[in-house]
Amino acid sequence: MRNRPLRGGAAVALSLLLGGGALSACGSSDSPAPSSNDGRGPITVATGKDLTQTVQKLVAKWNDGHPKEKVRLVELPEDGDQARQQLVQNMQIKSDAYDVVRLDAVxxxxFAARRWIRPLPDGLVDTSSFVPAALKTGEYRGKLYAAPWLTGTGVLYYREDLLAKAGIKEPPKTWAEMRDDCAKVRKAPGGKGVDCYAGQYGKYEGLTVNYSEAVQSAGGEVFDSSGKPQVDSPQAKAGLQFLVDGFKNGTIPEKAVTYKEEEGRRAFQEGRLVFHRNWAYVYALASEKDGSKVAGEFGVAPIPGEDGLGSGTLGGNNLAVSAFSKHQATARDFVAHIVSPAVQNEYGRAQSFPLSLAALYTDPGMIKQYPYLPALKQGMDKAKPRPVVVRYNEVSTAIQEHVTAAITGKKPVGQASGELQKALTALAD
Known part of the structure; x- marks a missing residue:
């Protein structure tokens, strides 16, 4: 998965499960942000591409009620790295071009450490209304800097029809059960030649996500709560071993070493996988009768782990107020408006992105519209947020380098884990 903005019909794409590690010198090399400007007036919101036009409609309603504080949307590049680069360049020159910015949770x-965004005042949003883990992604050093808007975690798509033909009544909760289920499916009608399982293993952010989830699902952690890497622990090695063994024994098809989200989604939709780890956006696409061979034949469950249900990576997009905005009072009000229960309810019923409002995941109407929500919520309850580290991109690059070496057989698990431990330790210092 890339750190990309959400696309129409797609849920948020997500990454690392690290537990902490804010750098002590964060922001020290940057000039202090300007004093808070509580001005009011028109604002510009930098966000992702709004293919469904749902956000445009929400903004139009805001503009009707705030003629002197109208909102203009600016769409950032679809590619997450390019979107981040554009925002960073904007902040580095202290531009007031953007008043509200949509940030990948990671x-x-x-942005908070470099004083590019302002802390949100206490009471601006109802923090108790959010999915707790999503709320944490907007915090930095005990303060809320960004309001959670979109959230989610990886889920397991599975072929209900093939499992039923093999006499399997429920999706697997462990890796061993998943392997056993695949063996049974291959002996059952329609199962011959169908690959077992795939996630995202190309050398990009998705590999960081899948590795992190494997580590967590084996009881380990990439970083501990004090910010120290723990990738050479027995549990972390077990997580990496699961991926390595999967490629060796055929649980994961060899071609999946280049898979990103879309390659895996297509393989599942074309009936070439029994199990597939991906994001919530796949549900709508795989359900299209005209474009999917598995429409009506699949289910959704939390991802499996070593000894029980696994732990996914929590991702999402948050809304923050630029420290360089001249109309910060209006910007704050708009952020509070968009993440409010009333607006999230309206937004949630108009498109399929998983939102940050906890009540939506148990709402009967929402569940009827999006049947995967209970499984997604169950997965989110066990999911871990990404790291609170400034040098995240370098951390992710290091993980991709060493995990790729392991799953392609260039390095044994012990060596890859040890070298990754050294690399992450250097980045955390």
């Missing part, structure tokens, strides 16, 4: 620490 960027919050960097």
């Amino acid at each position: 960027w919050t620490a960097e």
Whole structure:
């Protein structure tokens, strides 16, 4: 998965499960941000591409009620790295071009540490209304800098029809059960030649996510709560071993070493996978009768782990107020408006992105519209937020380098884990 903005019909794409590690010198090399400007007036919101036009409609309603504080949307590049680069360049020159910025959850620490965004005042939003883990992605050093808007975690798509033909009544909760289920499916009608399982293993952010989830699902952690890497622990090695063994024994098809989200989604939709780890956006696409061979034949469950249900990576997009905005009072009000229960309810019923409002995941109407929500919520309850580190991109690059070496057989698990431990330790210092 890339750190990309959400696309129409797609849920948020997500990454690392690290537990902490804010750098002590964060922001020290940057000039202090200007004093808070509580001005009011028109604002510009930098966000992702609004293919469904749902956000445009929400903004239009705001503009009707705030003629002197109208909102203009600016769409950032679809590619997450390019979107981040554009925002960073904007902040580095202290531009007031953007008043509200949509941040991938993993960027919050960097932007807060460099004083590019303002802390949100207490009471601006109802923090008790959010999915707790999503709320944490907007925090930095005990303060809320960005309001959670979109959230989610990886889920397991599975072929209900093939499992039923093999006499399997429920999706697997462990890796061993998943392997056993695949063996049974291959002996059952329609199962011959169908690959077992795939996630995202190309050398990009998705590999960081899948590795992190494997580590967590084996009881380990990439970083501990004090910010120290723990990738050479027995549990972390077990997580990496699961991926390595998967490629060796055929649980994961060899071609999946280049898979990103879309390659895996297509393989599942074309009936070439029994199990597939991906994001919530796949549900709508795989359900299209005209474009999917598995429409009506699949289910959604939390991802499996070593000894029980696994732990996914929590991702999402948050809304923050630029420190360089001249109309910060209006910007704050708009952020509070967009993440409010009333607006999230309206937004949630108009499109399929998983939102940050906890009540939506148990709402009967929402569940009827999006049947995967209970499984997604169950997965989110066990999911871990990404790291509170400024040098996240370098951390992710290091993980991709060493995990790729392991799953392609260039390095044994012990060596890859040890070298990754040294690399992450250097980045955390």
